[in-house]
Amino acid sequence: MIDSHCHLDFKDFDRNRDEVIEAALTNGVHTIVNIGCDPVSARRSVELADRYDCIYATVGVHPHDARQYNDEVEGMLRELAQHDKVKAIGEIGLDFYRDLSPRDIQKKVFRKQLELAIELELPIVIHTRESFRETLDIVKDYMADLKGGVFHCFPGTVDDAREVVAMGFLISVGGVITFPKAKMAVVATEIPLDKIMLETDAPYLTPVPFRGKQNQPAYVKYVAEKIAELRGMKFSEVEKITDRATQKFFRLVETFGG
Ligand code: NI
Numbered sequence: 120m121i122d123s124h125c126h127l128d129f130k131d132f133d134r135n136r137d138e139v140i141e142a143a144l145t146n147g148v149h150t151i152v153n154i155g156c157d158p159v160s161a162r163r164s165v166e167l168a169d170r171y172d173c174i175y176a177t178v179g180v181h182p183h184d185a186r187q188y189n190d191e192v193e194g195m196l197r198e199l200a201q202h203d204k205v206k207a208i209g210e211i212g213l214d215f216y217r218d219l220s221p222r223d224i225q226k227k228v229f230r231k232q233l234e235l236a237i238e239l240e241l242p243i244v245i246h247t248r249e250s251f252r253e254t255l256d257i258v259k260d261y262m263a264d265l266k267g268g269v270f271h272c273f274p275g276t277v278d279d280a281r282e283v284v285a286m287g288f289l290i291s292v293g294g295v296i297t298f299p300k301a302k303m304a305v306v307a308t309e310i311p312l313d314k315i316m317l318e319t320d321a322p323y324l325t326p327v328p329f330r331g332k333q334n335q336p337a338y339v340k341y342v343a344e345k346i347a348e349l350r351g352m353k354f355s356e357v358e359k360i361t362d363r364a365t366q367k368f369f370r371l372v373e374t375f376g377g
Contacts, residue, residue, distance in 0.1 A: 120147050120148045120149070120317060120339050120340060120343055120358050120361075120362065121148065121149070121150040121151070121152070121316070121317060121339075121361070121362055121365045121366070122143065122148055122150075122151045122152065122317065122318060122319050122321070122336035122339045123152050123269070123271075123291050123316040123317060123318045123365050123368075123369075124152060124154050124210075124244065124271050124272075124291055124293070124316075124318035124319070124320055125151060125152070125153060125154065125318065125319050125320060125321040125334075125335075125336050126153065126154060126156070126160070126320070126321060126322060126323075127139065127140070127151070127153050127167055127174070127321070127336070128153060128155075128160050128163035128164050128166075128167055129160075129322055131322040131333060132322065139321075139335045139336065139337070140171060140173070140174075140336075142335060142336075142337040143173070143335065143336040143337045144173060145337070146337040146340055147340065147358075148173075148336050148337060148339055148340075149173060150173055150175065150362075150365075150366075150371060151171075151173055151174045151175070151336050152174075152175045152176070152177065152206065152207075152365075152369060153167050153168065153174055153175070153176050153177070154176075154177050154179075154209060154210050154244060154271075155176060155177055155178040155179055155199075155209070155210075156179065156180070156181035156183075156184065156210055157180055157181060157184040157187060158180065158187060158192050158195060158196075161176075161178035161179065161180075161195070161196060161199055162195070162199060164176035164177065164178065165178065165199050165202050165204070165205060168202065168204035168205070169202075169204070174204070175204045175205075175206050175369060175371065176202070176204055176205050176206070177205065177206060177207040177208065177209045177210070177244055178196045178199045178200055178205055178208065178209075179196065179207075179208045179209040179210055179211045179232055179243075179244070180192065180196075180211065180228060180232065181210055181211070181212075181214075181246060182211070182212050182213050182214040182219075182220060182225040182228070182229065182246060183214060183217060183219040183220060184219070184220065185220035185221075185224045185225045185227075185228040185229075186220045186221075186224055188224075188228040188231065188232075193231065193235060196208070196232075196235060197235065197238075197239065200239050200241065205241070206241065206242075206369040206370060206371065207236075207241050207242045207243060207244050207369060208232055208235055208236040208239065208241050208242075208243050208244070209243050209244025209245065209246075209271075210244045210245065210246040210271060211228075211229055211232040211233070211243060211244070211245060211246065212229055212245045212246040212247045212250070212254055213225050213226065213229060213246075213247055213248075213250035213253055213254045213257075214246060214247070214248045214249070214250065215248065215249040215250040215253070216248040216249040216250075217248070226253070226257060229254075229257055230257060230260075233257070233258070233260075233261045233265070234261070236265065236266070237261060237264045237265060237266075240266050241266060242265070242266045242267040242268055242269070242368060242369070243265065243267075243268040243269075244268070244269055244271055245258070245268055245269065245270050245271060246271055246272075247270060247274060248274060251274060251275050251279060255282070255283075258286075259286075262286060262287075267287060267288065267289070267368060268288045268289075269288060269289040269290065269291050269316060269368060270283055270288060270289075270290050270291070271290075271291045271293075271318060271320070272291065272292075272293050272295065272318065272320055272324070273290035273291065273292060273303060273306055275306070276302065276306070277305055277306050277309045277310070280306045280309070280310045281309075281310070284310060284311070284314045289314050289315065289316055289364065289368055290306070290310065290314065290315055290316075291315070291316040291317065291318040292306075292307045292315055292316070292317060292318065292342060292346065293317075293318045293319055293320050293324050293326075293342060294319060294320070294324040294325055294326030294327075294330075294334060294338065294341065294342060295324055296326075296342055296345050296346065296349075297326040297327040297330075297341055297342070297345050298327065298330075304345070304349055307345075307346050307349060307350075308349045308350055312346075312350070312352075312357065312360045312361065312364075313360055313361075313363065313364045314364065315346070315361055315364065316361060316364055316365045316368065317339050317342050317343055317346075317361050317365070318339065318342070319334050319335065319336055319338055319339050319342070320334065321333070321334035321335050321336055321338070322334050322335070325338065326338050326341040326342060326345075327341065328341070329341075343357050343358055343361070346361075
């Protein structure tokens, strides 16, 4: 299995990072993509990718921290992206739920990083909350030149997901799918499985049966189990198809071996 989106660089893991990575490997998670979300986190994500074989990184500035974005930060992201284990720009996007940076700045910084992704020929990892239409409208301006994208922790309806897939994008599904009456459960049943990546968003959004505790990449198996149950498929089949989709999306060719 692959955890396509987590935050092992966060200080939440300072006391148990090695254990958590070991637990992931023991539980069949062979690849982890650590997502950068501000200048410090981007640098720390690349450091983790350097230290651990199983970890890849993305670099970007989250809409919450859009105010931190400037030419110097952009230069740093560009430089970090030269590392061969940096596989995407993200997480980037809009968040009109928490509104931690002004909306006009969020939009401007999202556009700047879409341009950066195009320049670097990297796919994008999108965060969007209470802003799906606005996010899509901006992305559409860059579609022709983008190397793909994923809407992480997909927040929309089945129709929204179909629209995103028709654009050539993927969605990623995390622990929320195990919550009672999750809209995501319907989405993850209706959308072709090869357009879905698994994620934890650890340390957040811990799946049942560990809800309330710190999330970790090993728990991505509960997401895979739930999808298998909902779709009436074997766990191993879900694992195989979503692994391939993720390896293709992030161009993790080395994980194919040979
Ligand atoms: Ni995240």
